[in-house]
Amino acid sequence: MSVDKETVTKIASLARIAINDDEAEALVPELNNILGWVEQLGEVDCSGVEPMTAVIPNELRMRDDIINADPLTGGGVRDKILANAPDAEAGFFAVPKVIE
Amino acid sequence: MTDITELGIAAIRDGVASGEFTAVEVAEAFNSNVAAASALNAFIVETPEIALSMAKSVDDDRAAGKDLGKMAGVPIGMKDLFCTEGTQTTAASNILGGFVPQYESTVSANLWKAGAGMLGKLNLDQFAMGSSNETSAFGNVISPWRISGGNNAPLAPGGSSGGSSTAVSARLCPAATGTDTGGSIRQPAAFTGITGIKPTYGRCSRWGVVAFASSLDQAGPMAHDVRDCAIMLESMAGFDPKDSTSLDLPVPDWEAALNSDLKGKKVGVPREYRMDGTDQDILDSWDQGIAWLKDAGADIVDISLPHTKYALPAYYIIAPAEASSNLSRYDGVRYGMRELPEGANLQDMYAATRSEGFGPEVKRRIMIGTYVLSAGFYDAYYTQAQKVRTLISQDFKAAFQQCDVILAPTTPTASFPLGDKDKDPLSMYLNDVFAVPASMAGLPAMSVPCGLNKDGLPLGLQIIGNMFDEQGVLNAGLAIEERAGFTARPNKWW
Numbered sequence: 001m002s003v004d005k006e007t008v009t010k011i012a013s014l015a016r017i018a019i020n021d022d023e024a025e026a027l028v029p030e031l032n033n034i035l036g037w038v039e040q041l042g043e044v045d046c047s048g049v050e051p052m053t054a055v056i057p058n059e060l061r062m063r064d065d066i067i068n069a070d071p072l073t074g075g076g077v078r079d080k081i082l083a084n085a086p087d088a089e090a091g092f093f094a095v096p097k098v099i100e
Numbered sequence: 101m102t103d104i105t106e107l108g109i110a111a112i113r114d115g116v117a118s119g120e121f122t123a124v125e126v127a128e129a130f131n132s133n134v135a136a137a138s139a140l141n142a143f144i145v146e147t148p149e150i151a152l153s154m155a156k157s158v159d160d161d162r163a164a165g166k167d168l169g170k171m172a173g174v175p176i177g178m179k180d181l182f183c184t185e186g187t188q189t190t191a192a193s194n195i196l197g198g199f200v201p202q203y204e205s206t207v208s209a210n211l212w213k214a215g216a217g218m219l220g221k222l223n224l225d226q227f228a229m230g231s232s233n234e235t236s237a238f239g240n241v242i243s244p245w246r247i248s249g250g251n252n253a254p255l256a257p258g259g260s261s262g263g264s265s266t267a268v269s270a271r272l273c274p275a276a277t278g279t280d281t282g283g284s285i286r287q288p289a290a291f292t293g294i295t296g297i298k299p300t301y302g303r304c305s306r307w308g309v310v311a312f313a314s315s316l317d318q319a320g321p322m323a324h325d326v327r328d329c330a331i332m333l334e335s336m337a338g339f340d341p342k343d344s345t346s347l348d349l350p351v352p353d354w355e356a357a358l359n360s361d362l363k364g365k366k367v368g369v370p371r372e373y374r375m376d377g378t379d380q381d382i383l384d385s386w387d388q389g390i391a392w393l394k395d396a397g398a399d400i401v402d403i404s405l406p407h408t409k410y411a412l413p414a415y416y417i418i419a420p421a422e423a424s425s426n427l428s429r430y431d432g433v434r435y436g437m438r439e440l441p442e443g444a445n446l447q448d449m450y451a452a453t454r455s456e457g458f459g460p461e462v463k464r465r466i467m468i469g470t471y472v473l474s475a476g477f478y479d480a481y482y483t484q485a486q487k488v489r490t491l492i493s494q495d496f497k498a499a500f501q502q503c504d505v506i507l508a509p510t511t512p513t514a515s516f517p518l519g520d521k522d523k524d525p526l527s528m529y530l531n532d533v534f535a536v537p538a539s540m541a542g543l544p545a546m547s548v549p550c551g552l553n554k555d556g557l558p559l560g561l562q563i564i565g566n567m568f569d570e571q572g573v574l575n576a577g578l579a580i581e582e583r584a585g586f587t588a589r590p591n592k593w594w
Binding site for chain 2: 008015016017033034035040042051053055060070072080085097
């Protein structure tokens with residue numbers, strides 16, 4: 001399988017990365033080179049093989065049902081969460097107008 | 101008096117504990133090496149005051165007769181992928197320009213608790229994506245090594261932990277943290293003549309480490325030698341409830357159990373690693389390594405890892421897929437940079453921010469990842485790659501029925517000149533061909549320096565162990581280290 005310029009533009013839009021025509025054009029051979037190389041995985045007979053889900057056997061844990069058991073990941077840290085925001089107003093993240 | 105900056109972790113720890121020198125003297129000595137080495141571009145942020153204040157508190161604790169930690173008085177470099185409270189953390193990307201974490205990563209917190217100090221934040225490939233440290237938004241890291249015989253072309257320190265490898269090799273710090281997603285500790289360690297270990301997936305918490313590919317990312321130490329790696333790994337590792345894949349296992353006392361007597365141990369030599377395109381010097385060093393481990397008492401066993409050649413292409417589906425998902429968080433809203441063109445709506449802002457903030461290699465991988473996860477292609481690419489990953493893991497499982505550890509080269513070549521491979525992503529990817537399989541299987545693996553090639557550049561041997569068997573890896577590494585007697589160092593030019 002290979003990608004054309006139209007597909008590259010669509011992928012960029014799905015990935016929310018703005019690219020212009022020249023960049024899309026340049027990415028076509030780059031991506032095709034990589035995709036052509038990974039194509040060799042098709043040679044491997046994977047019938048009856050389960051896809052990997054956990055590389056080291058491990059169980060997903062439930063945490064104790066205690067509020068703010070770990071203050072690092074608990075609540076009440078609004079100002080810390082907003083500290084690195086490019087634009088924070090009145091205790092909220094500010095973004096361009098979403099509804100016209 | 102000996103030059104303190106020539107000492108590694110164990111010697112500094114012991115010297116501080118015995119009062120031979122103070123932690124502040126150690127920090128001052130390394131601070132001045134860091135300040136004098138800007139030509140190497142190993143650091144993104146230097147933090148001499150932090151190093152001094154952390155050292156001072158170790159000296160105060162000692163004066164007060166308190167118990168000192170495992171790394172008391174040892175100043176280290178912190179790869180700029182670990183969030184450090186109050187100190188800028190960027191993953192070497194403009195999209196995190198000026199980001200100052202409000203919290204400390206678990207691994208760095210563990211190190212500070214053990215008495216280590218911070219000399220600064222180390223440069224790396226952007227978001228840890230690269231094998232030569234040429235994708236950083238803060239410029240290339242230059243290896244302290246040069247080809248012998250007058251050629252002064254700047255060489256790659258390896259990647260992605262290139263700042264770490266350069267800093268340790270040039271003695272700007274006695275040790276540094278690294279992270280390894282597909283070889284990013286082992287390959288730079290091999291390129292610069294130092295030692296580095298990636299533990300079993302889950303040993304070190306990923307909490308507070310900027311995510312690249314979460315099912316592969318694993319932190320580990322980069323240091324002078326095997327003993328120093330054992331000490332530092334003990335300080336970094338441990339169960340962390342804040343990481344859902346953290347291993348709930350006690351941390352062994354790896355340093356105390358170091359033992360290079362390999363009598364009764366079986367060392368596997370995988371025949372599929374004899375690949376075309378591998379330097380003759382590397383193949384020779386591998387044969388030498390086999391002879392050394394025999395000398396240490398081990399039996400050598402020929403093993404097969406049949407799916408080895410598929411590990412790298414499977415990695416270049418899985419890692420970009422996870423990256424495209426992980427890096428979706430950079431949206432110009434919550435942290436980092438925002439690009440807001442005149443009249444842009446929210447969607448335009450996302451796209452403009454990400455276009456401006458990510459470097460070309462990061463964009464390339466996000467695009468690949470987005471493509472292989474998109475409707476219609478998911479099964480052909482992503483599911484198939486995860487099935488191949490299962491087969492790779494089963495290969496290792498079968499191999500460890502026949503042997504205790506595996507010996508292989510770390511890389512197919514020694515370090516190469518900067519600019520040699522950065523125009524061709526695929527040839528860059530291929531430099532990780534020997535490192536990626538252990539990452540795909542989540543296994544502990546380490547690189548130990550074993551000699552120089554004909555150009556006078558360091559080479560590394562890789563030891564891969566069974567899951568949870570860091571001790572076996574460290575012990576085999578020690579056996580090689582004792583026999584290799586590697587003392588070569590770059591000539592100081594910076």
